[in-house]
Amino acid sequence: MKEQMSVTELIQTVSQSMKGDGIKQDYITQLSYTWKALEQYLIAHDLVFSKENAFTFLKDKYDIHADQNFAKLRPIDKRRKRAVCALLHCADGKSVYREKTYWPCSFHDAYVLPFYEFLNERKSQDLALSTINRDIYTLNHFSKYLQESRISKISDISPAIVQGFMKWLAEQKNLPTLKSASASMRVLLRYLYQNGYIPEDYSPVVLSVRCRKVVPSVYQTDEIEKMLVSFNQSSAVGIRNYAMVLMAARLGIRASDICALEFKNIHWERNTIEFVTVKTGKPAVLPLPADVGNAIIRYIKDVRPSSEDHHIFLRMQAPFKKLNPASLHMIVTNAFRDAGITARPGRCHGPHALRASLATSMLEKEIPLPVISEVLSHSDTDTTKMYLKVDMHHLRKIALEVPGLTGVWMGGVRI
Template sequence: MRNLSRISHSFNQLIFDAGEVLKNKLLRADGTVKWYRYHWRRMHLHLTSKGITEFNSNIGKQYLLDLFGGFDYATLPKRDKDVVKIINVLCEFYDTGTLVSYKERIVLDGTIGKQMKHFIRHQESMRLKPSTTKEYEHYLSRFLLYLKDQNINAMGKVNKVIILEYLKTLDRHKPSVAHMTLRAIRGFLKYLFGQGRLKVDSSMFVPKDKYVKQARLPSTYKVDEIQRMISVTDRSRPCGKRNYAMVLLACRLGLRASDIAGLKFENILWEQSLISFNQHKTGRLLQLPLLADVGEAIIDYLKYARPASGEPFVFLTGRSPVGRIYGTSVTGVVQRAFIASGINIEHRRHGPHALRHSLASLLLEQSTVMPVITEVLGHEDSASTRYYLRIDLTSMKQCMLDAPPVPSSFYEQKGGHFYA
């Protein structure tokens, strides 16, 4: 029993240390760190119940097998994928003593790595979106690791066979990954040929795929489901008052998580009953009515729950050191409210953006004209808002045409033998 106590303390220390690295090195939000530690402690209790008094990465992987069986990560629902990621983070910390950020994982070194860096800078000079150049960097770094394993140190040695062999290592359940990998490698090889660094245009060796990105149908919730989700918030606690106000901003006004977290006192025009701010995503000014229940929830939080602070932001963390919150914390609040409500969230997103979609759906059901919805959601033009038309099933049904009946003579062709 004494030994178990010692090991438990060691495991608790591991959980604490890993959380501190997440918070202080990777700058994860307090809510994120708390969520990670929650799952780590659940694993600790599970291992203790089975008499396992030590931890290593193999035990962590066995724990995942106990939870999900011989799972295929690509087919897991998002919640289970999050658990896998969280446990793997602790395994990584146990094995290495630290955690590495996404940027630190990307290493472009050696002759090929330097050429890849030149290619990335060239893409940036072409004014491609930063997210696109980051994708190129990410997928090329993976390709570079493969080339190193194959002892290939010059792009002139890369042929069609090597490219095809590399493609076999990719997850076949993720066609988008294969598509982005092909695009990055093809663009890199074409760049090298154009710069005269390759004698042959090797980009022709890169096969073409037929991948077409399918936009996902937005997740929406009915009014009664949203009301149920709002009602589960415990407003007797200071954090509950804050969470209630943030959830209402997402439900009633369709604000993004980043805009809720970044809301300042100067953005609330009490005398005019308006909320006015520049959107974090687009930079465009958005003005929305300060609805009565939203305003009352904010006042309740400010009077009875907000910590004393000179911060200009409305919503603050509930623990010391007190400071502003970020979009990830807002997302966590909404997701936990959905889970606590018992609403069926399977195959449905359940963050602030789902509430934004639900507001758009409600406005469409009420026959609100598209320009008004565009203004409410803060879109630059109606082209972005048209994305939501796919969830207006009522209007879509009005576009349905009655199919003419098939005459009986059709089925009697050639004696009707074919249709018998």
């Protein structure tokens, strides 16, 4: 019977199955974008749903190949492939979705209590599952190293032990893994010190691991304006989303900071937005442009739910609580799609792309790097320098003329 189901029936079945398994509606909604695109593709090409046609759709629409390594796909492409695979599994009578869970913890008895307390503290911060699993991965290896080093108590940890662990980890893991572990170790060591498990804060002992930075994804000014116009401001959700995305586009504020903004951070009398950044803990004072201010006022006066929560931007359905950064990422992604602006492979499409676009635009206007660094709340100007990679306006001025190939031997022939 399932082999005869249409793609529409499969989508309905998979969606209901996921809801029954307790999968969050936000995630199902994200998958539905791929499902709708697949449905339209099959209709346009007069095709029936099959494994061959489904993977042809992925290749034609998103340049995702059937034999492509799943781990190397972008997060959005992984989600697109999962959406199609869920339909294929349903058509074959298999389970459509296996919910992701926390990785198992393998801590030695001597470290169980502080390590579990640390993880519970991290979980209470509403961090992504991948971040918590990164911490668990690091703790598992740290526990193994402490046991092999005959460290019987957490209080016996020393700078030499921390450095020895990082060296031990570096000998068997690759650079990105070491970078993630170093971030987890700094947070762990600060936690252990603040909670009295170790006598000093050894987090500065963990050196920063720098991986090769990728080229930032940027959009032209006309693309961003086209994206902003795409919001449906006749709806309450559209008014809220427009205000949030406008702040990201005009001021380059991180998604985490936009979601964390409270009424006390808006100083109408001075026309400024003043807050402490979530990522760096650095105070930021930014001007409040008229269009951003008007968008915020319209949202607050006309559509913001009545709530005692001090955060400015809230969910539009009960419980009325602040949005998380992942929600804003999805809002920006949807806005680009609604505006007909496609994200080519390797091109990001979230709030950080708006931030990078603003930095590039400021560089084109000859604004000094220290000023841009201050606007973006970077900890130092070295971070801001990454945007020089896409500053085509200035790169063209220093481009060297490519010499001709006359007199060069190629393949044994002089040209």
